[in-house]
Amino acid sequence: MSKSCDNNCGACSEECNERTSPINNFLEKPHELSSIKKVIGIVSGKGGVGKSLVTSMLAVTMNKRGYNTAILDADITGPSIPKAFGIDKKAVGNELGLLPVKSKTGIDIMSLNLLLESDTDPVVWRGPIIAGTVKQFWKDVIWKDIDYMFIDMPPGTGDVPLTVFQSIPVDGIIVVTSPQELVSMIVAKAVKMAEMMNIPVIGLVENMSYIKCPDCDKKINVFGESNIGAIGEKHNIEVLAKLPIEPEIAQACDKGMIEFFDFNWLDTIAEVLEK
Numbered sequence: 001m002s003k004s005c006d007n008n009c010g011a012c013s014e015e016c017n018e019r020t021s022p023i024n025n026f027l028e029k030p031h032e033l034s035s036i037k038k039v040i041g042i043v044s045g046k047g048g049v050g051k052s053l054v055t056s057m058l059a060v061t062m063n064k065r066g067y068n069t070a071i072l073d074a075d076i077t078g079p080s081i082p083k084a085f086g087i088d089k090k091a092v093g094n095e096l097g098l099l100p101v102k103s104k105t106g107i108d109i110m111s112l113n114l115l116l117e118s119d120t121d122p123v124v125w126r127g128p129i130i131a132g133t134v135k136q137f138w139k140d141v142i143w144k145d146i147d148y149m150f151i152d153m154p155p156g157t158g159d160v161p162l163t164v165f166q167s168i169p170v171d172g173i174i175v176v177t178s179p180q181e182l183v184s185m186i187v188a189k190a191v192k193m194a195e196m197m198n199i200p201v202i203g204l205v206e207n208m209s210y211i212k213c214p215d216c217d218k219k220i221n222v223f224g225e226s227n228i229g230a231i232g233e234k235h236n237i238e239v240l241a242k243l244p245i246e247p248e249i250a251q252a253c254d255k256g257m258i259e260f261f262d263f264n265w266l267d268t269i270a271e272v273l274e275k
């Protein structure tokens with residue numbers, strides 16, 4: 001029994017001998033026509049560190065390896081996935097459910113921007129509506145024969161990520177950080193949240209880790225020496241990738257060409273996922 005036990009088993013997630021009622025299970029079933037083998041959440045402690053970019057690149061990496069891949073864009077108020085893939089057509093539905101839009105290389109994508117009339121319309125919604133929309137992307141969209149689904153999570157550890165973790169059976173999370181963040185605190189928070197939700201942390205990705213000198217190929221740590229390795233060790237989590245600051249990445253995203261950008265930074269993650 002936990003030291004702080006107040007005998008309210010209904011509101012507690014700890015398994016113990018004194019438990020009087022089962023742990024609450026808020027998991028939602030996917031659409032009956034969906035088939036999704038693995039669900040990976042991409043999280044970050046704050047916005048703008050490259051979470052959507054890593055989500056897109058992971059989907060591209062797995063798709064190139066021959067897997068049926070999908071992206072559920074749960075970043076409802078800042079959906080940037082359709083732009084990176086240059087998708088301008090809208091998602092449509094039929095009497096059975098909503099259909100994801102296929103990218104040029106065949107990645108299934110659902111994002112609020114694929115449903116809004118104009119992708120510049122702001123989403124001024126309260127938390128429960130946003131969380132409800134994410135649940136609908138899971139329950140009402142027909143995700144056919146998906147080997148790997150990547151969820152671009154909203155940044156932070158607030159209400160919406162919590163609902164996503166409770167309602168979607170996430171197999172593991174990948175934490176994206178950047179060196180200028182308060183990495184140690186951010187990673188600790190993400191790891192603790194994952195522990196509370198019983199979700200394994202697959203590994204860490206350090207984005208904007210360095211720039212490569214165009215003349216001599218030397219790696220320059222713009223934000224100083226990274227201590228992501230030590231932080232990973234402290235929490236027993238592997239650092240799976242370090243991405244450089246690369247203007248061509250930003251350009252590929254801006255032009256909607258991320259699928260055709262040549263990179264291999266995430267191959268280690270692909271191998272871990274395949275295992």
Ligand SMILES: Nc1ncnc2c1ncn2[C@@H]1O[C@H](COP(=O)(O)OP(=O)(O)OP(=O)(O)O)[C@@H](O)[C@H]1O
Nearest residue numbers: 047048049050051052053078208244245246250253
């Ligand atoms: N390594 C990089 N090199 C160059 N540009 C990058 C890199 N990582 C991200 N960017 C650019 O930075 C911007 C923000 O990235 P992104 O949208 O992936 O962040 P995010 O963490 O998902 O943000 P938010 O959660 O606020 O939506 C994008 O324009 C992206 O193209």
